[in-house]
Amino acid sequence: MRVLGLSSGTSHDGIDAALVSFGVTPGGDELRARLLHHATTPYTPALRKAIRTSLPPGKVRLGDVCALDNRLGRAFAGAATAVLDAAGPADLVCSHGQTIFHAATDGTLQLGQPAWIAERTGLPVVADVRVRDVAAGGQGAPLAPVLDLMLLAGKDGRWGAANLGGIANLTVAVPGEATAYDTGPGNALIDAAALLVTGEPYDRGGALAATGTVRTELLDRLLVEPYYARTPPKSTGKELFSAAYLDGAGGYPPADLLATLTELTAVTVAAEIRRHRLDHVLISGGGVHNATLLDRLAKRADGTALVRSEELGLPADAKEAILFALVGWLTWHGLPAAMPAATGALGPRVIGAITPGADPLRLPAPLTRTPQRLTME
Known part of the structure; x- marks a missing residue:
């Protein structure tokens, strides 16, 4: 299965993308991953400024947040299509988006509306990957x-x-x-x-x-x-x-x-x-x-x-994009991706919400256990 992972970290300098091919070995203990393509799409100066001014301690209006969500969604969609054009097709996209707010007591917010990615690529998109852990009593981080x-x-x-x-x-x-x-x-x-x-x-x-x-x-x-x-x-x-x-x-x-x-x-x-x-x-x-x-x-x-x-x-430089490709693979197969000992959640949870692509959404039968080892080929 080929999964495209997208991420922009707290440095908010651009979008990292990693197209990864995953396969489980017989017996299911080992997951093998091969990085097919990695690229970084820098934010435009105007978009980076908009992100920077939206971060605490900046004060923003709700309309500005809405506009930024869509601007980032279009930017992530552009980064995704650039990778697919360069490296070939994918089966799934997992987008972390851009963190705008994160606090242990008040929740977490990542912007970058995934519908733009689904519309541009025609692929299903796993996104909003932190909030399920928060709802289960965790902090939604770290996911690494x-x-x-x-x-x-x-x-x-x-x-x-x-x-x-x-x-x-x-x-x-x-x-x-x-x-x-x-x-x-x-x-x-x-x-x-x-x-x-x-x-x-x-x-x-x-x-x-x-x-x-x-x-x-x-x-x-x-x-x-x-x-x-x-x-x-x-x-x-x-x-x-x-x-x-x-x-x-x-x-x-x-x-x-x-x-x-x-x-x-x-x-x-x-x-x-x-x-x-x-x-x-x-x-x-x-x-x-x-x-x-x-x-x-x-x-x-x-x-x-x-x-x-x-x-x-x-x-x-590709670690976080590969991480979210892995998160997407786990979510697609019904497996948890957050570690309760790290986040403080009540238990492991399958994380993220899925936006359908151009085709009807058909998930595979959930795997019964998570592979214990990951090998990068």
Whole structure:
């Protein structure tokens, strides 16, 4: 089965798309996946500005939210058709959309109306993938562990996976101790500061941070944030770690500010790696391109081997799109994709709502069990 996964993360810079072919081995224990095509469609400057101004602490009118939902739907539809034109047909699309609001107590909202995708592609679309978990008492996040745990199943040692997106999350894949949660900011504060002090959307390669000095008084003040001490399940977003979080930090030289925020991400992620005594951590997400961040994380992680996800056949930049292709496959086959130990839900749930394509909607008979392992071919 060929599934097209679509995602745009908390960095809101564009739409990642991954066309993945899935097949279950005889016996049903292993799911094999082959990445057929991966592409990123950048948002136009106008659309990215509209997203940015809609995020907390910005105030928006309901009409603006409605218009943005449809603008994003058309953008996701365009990204989908571009991949299908380039790489051939698919059987299903799973679209995460663009998170506009996420809070543990108030729910979660992803925009990008899936009807536009179904209309343009003629394919059924799985979307709105977080709210069923929320309705079951969970936080709807993180969803990455369904991929991480299957990919790392059976590995020797104490393995985990860290995704360094706008928000960083950690999956602990140790048998009997499996859990996952957001550790705090990944690139969100670094990007916000880079835009503020340089006009660029991010610190390319961590080059400016590399020339700066970590200001311990600022780092200590930022580490007082109560989120870090909260017990999982926990998830967060730009409702907390937005540009407003940097109020009062404007008096520092740009290089020092970025060095300190890069250190903040490294400190908070590494603290959780050490907490779970992980000896290998699979690294993915946009943060892998920040050499300064990876260097600081390696030093703070105290001997833990940081393994690029490409070594297991999972391109770092494609991980979230592949994740949602997997979510779509699981939903289509009646299998749960959210991990209650990570989200806090009452139990596993089949997630997402399905928008029919051009043909009548015909679901296969549900599978009786979830494959335990995922192999990227």
